[in-house]
Amino acid sequence: MSLTAIARSEFVLGVHGKRRDSIGAMSESSIDEALIAAFLEARDERAFAELFARHKNPLYRYMLHLAYAREDAAEITQLAWMKVLDGFSKGTYSARDGASFKSWLYAVANNCRIDFYRSRNLRLVKDDHVSLDEESESSASMEIASGDNPADSLERGQFRAAYFKALNELPENQRRAYLLKEDGDLSVDEIATAMSVGFETAKNYLRLAREKLREKLRDWHEV
Amino acid sequence: MKSDDNLPGKRDASSVADEGDELSRLHQRVSDDELPPQVELAVLDAARRLVHQNAAPANDDDERDPWLTRVHSDFSTDTSPPEVDATVLAAAGKMTQTGRIASGARSAPIPFMRRLRVPLALAAMLVMTVMVLQLAPRAPEQDRIEMLGTSSDHESAQWLTEIRKLIDQGREAEAAQRLGEYRKRYPKLPVPDDIRARLDKAPGR
Numbered sequence A: 001m002s003l004t005a006i007a008r009s010e011f012v013l014g015v016h017g018k019r020r021d022s023i024g025a026m027s028e029s030s031i032d033e034a035l036i037a038a039f040l041e042a043r044d045e046r047a048f049a050e051l052f053a054r055h056k057n058p059l060y061r062y063m064l065h066l067a068y069a070r071e072d073a074a075e076i077t078q079l080a081w082m083k084v085l086d087g088f089s090k091g092t093y094s095a096r097d098g099a100s101f102k103s104w105l106y107a108v109a110n111n112c113r114i115d116f117y118r119s120r121n122l123r124l125v126k127d128d129h130v131s132l133d134e135e136s137e138s139s140a141s142m143e144i145a146s147g148d149n150p151a152d153s154l155e156r157g158q159f160r161a162a163y164f165k166a167l168n169e170l171p172e173n174q175r176r177a178y179l180l181k182e183d184g185d186l187s188v189d190e191i192a193t194a195m196s197v198g199f200e201t202a203k204n205y206l207r208l209a210r211e212k213l214r215e216k217l218r219d220w221h222e223v
Numbered sequence B: 001m002k003s004d005d006n007l008p009g010k011r012d013a014s015s016v017a018d019e020g021d022e023l024s025r026l027h028q029r030v031s032d033d034e035l036p037p038q039v040e041l042a043v044l045d046a047a048r049r050l051v052h053q054n055a056a057p058a059n060d061d062d063e064r065d066p067w068l069t070r071v072h073s074d075f076s077t078d079t080s081p082p083e084v085d086a087t088v089l090a091a092a093g094k095m096t097q098t099g100r101i102a103s104g105a106r107s108a109p110i111p112f113m114r115r116l117r118v119p120l121a122l123a124a125m126l127v128m129t130v131m132v133l134q135l136a137p138r139a140p141e142q143d144r145i146e147m148l149g150t151s152s153d154h155e156s157a158q159w160l161t162e163i164r165k166l167i168d169q170g171r172e173a174e175a176a177q178r179l180g181e182y183r184k185r186y187p188k189l190p191v192p193d194d195i196r197a198r199l200d201k202a203p204g205r
Helices: A002-015 A021-025 A028-041 A045-064 A070-090 A101-119 A131-146 A150-168 A172-182 A188-195 A199-216 B013-031 B037-051 B066-075 B082-098 B112-135 B140-168 B172-185 B193-201
Strands: none
Touching: A028 A045, A028 A070, A028 A101, A045 A070, A045 A101, A045 A172, A045 B082, A070 A101, A070 B082, A101 A188, A150 A172, A150 A199, A150 B066, A172 A188, A172 A199, A172 B066, A188 A199, A199 B066, B140 B172, B140 B193, B172 B193
């Protein structure tokens, strides 16, 4: 497939007077910027749909691990996207600020999460996440029900439960940094921007999160 | 130690097949000639990226733990709920049509105290300003002017009292003379009506 697509991309670039080597240099954030520009300048819904499709699932998963309940995660994710659209219409987001769209998106989502719980007079407390424990238990039983080999499925379900439990026990900053990396695929720079911390701090959060997870999941680690 | 083919870490042919499906989907979208150039460019670039995904090392590889990454990607597989997708895309559609997001799309109600934050801050600032102005030391020049004004009021009143006395005693000529002096001295102060009337009625005027 790729030969046709790449040949066509050559044509597109030729039309737009861009050089071929610029394709290779085009980063993920450049794609986001191109889609945002198409949405805002050409008012093309499909550009936003593409942008949304690129980030909706990672953002939802990220929020699922941080929210107290599954329904909250859905609502907060929706609020975050509304804020993003609001930001586009008001010009709050600008690529020239230097931050990538992804880091802005996840920062907006986290602010929405804080506002969401604040408006319900709930404080974000570490180790108070009930959703993941519940999810872990239910998913473990689901694995048993749907798996071909009950013993394997049981083991996998237990591992999943152990993983989410260990993740849930991480301090919030470390958990956020880890999830931004694993769910959002953000670079350390982007994580630092999204969390409003320095590069080294973000790197440290990631390192500590990984160390703690590996320690807690030591028994499950493959040789 | 657990070691099982079902456990994460064993990326099999199915994930490669998924990538193939994704490529086909993107190719189909590019081929339909409906996407605007910017989107087309972005989609094609994403397709190209997918082709080279397995060969190219991921960004910040040193910040990843391959085993944990595999575990996470295998266990964290939820997808965004369809109702959320529909709401967001509808809001985006509305934005392109109207140029702004419909107010109904913003669902989070603003907490009561946050709504009052600005008016309360303004009211507090106003009260503080008034208090500061009240408590501020007065300028000496202003005090002097007011003292002068007060003393001149007192003096003029004395003059008028004296003029009335003269009229009462039937010494209208002297009273009129005094009134003339009073007018010269206090040209901006009005002559009370009772004095003017009594002097006007006085014989010889």
